[in-house]
Amino acid sequence: MLPRELLLASHNAGKVAEFERLLAPYGISIKAPFGEGAELVAETGASYLENARLKALYVAQKTGTATLADDSGVEVDALGGAPGIHTARFVSGVSWENSREILLRLMAVPWAERTARMVAVLVVVDGAGYEVAMSHGVVEGRILTWPRGQAGFGVDPIFSVDGVHSLAQASPEQKDAWSHRGQAVRNLIEGYGSPEHPQ
Numbered sequence: 001m002l003p004r005e006l007l008l009a010s011h012n013a014g015k016v017a018e019f020e021r022l023l024a025p026y027g028i029s030i031k032a033p034f035g036e037g038a039e040l041v042a043e044t045g046a047s048y049l050e051n052a053r054l055k056a057l058y059v060a061q062k063t064g065t066a067t068l069a070d071d072s073g074v075e076v077d078a079l080g081g082a083p084g085i086h087t088a089r090f091v092s093g094v095s096w097e098n099s100r101e102i103l104l105r106l107m108a109v110p111w112a113e114r115t116a117r118m119v120a121v122l123v124v125v126d127g128a129g130y131e132v133a134m135s136h137g138v139v140e141g142r143i144l145t146w147p148r149g150q151a152g153f154g155v156d157p158i159f160s161v162d163g164v165h166s167l168a169q170a171s172p173e174q175k176d177a178w179s180h181r182g183q184a185v186r187n188l189i190e191g192y193g194s195p196e197h198p199q
């Protein structure tokens with residue numbers, strides 16, 4: 001059974017709001033006391049899972065509190081799977097600059113070949129740093145030819161599930177139903193149980 005309260009190993013306000021919304025129905029509250037700024041710890045892992053573990057362990061060992069961390073990214077087939085785990089810092093630490101670089105590299109790529117996927121891996125550790133849960137979520141889609149929408153964060157404005165609307169144009173409810181993090185949270189609850197629905 002998952003802890004009822006978790007710290008979130010993130011400084012990303014959009015990610016904090018998304019996890020709060022995704023976990024609230026299961027009776028799990030999120031606290032993110034880190035504010036905006038640089039990464040909490042260098043993401044030196046070779047995979048989403050390794051990076052999520054690094055972040056979760058860092059916060060748990062620093063605070064002695066059960067912690068949730070995720071690592072996520074977009075994998076563009078025409079770019080050989082890039083930027084992947086490097087999405088948040090593909091060319092800089094600024095989301096729109098990373099999205100612009102992806103669009104520039106795909107300028108000559110036809111629509112049928114703009115396939116991509118969003119991937120998220122979640123890790124939960126207890127206050128002593130022992131891993132108690134892990135899950136992942138994947139959503140297939142395409143990279144749009146131009147950013148659309150004002151909501152969301154990261155590469156949401158250039159990623160589309162239905163081929164028409166970006167994740168940044170979706171309502172919070174629709175994004176949660178579609179998104180890689182939404183899937184990862186549902187897989188986490190299904191695999192490990194929530195405080196209200198233990199398995």
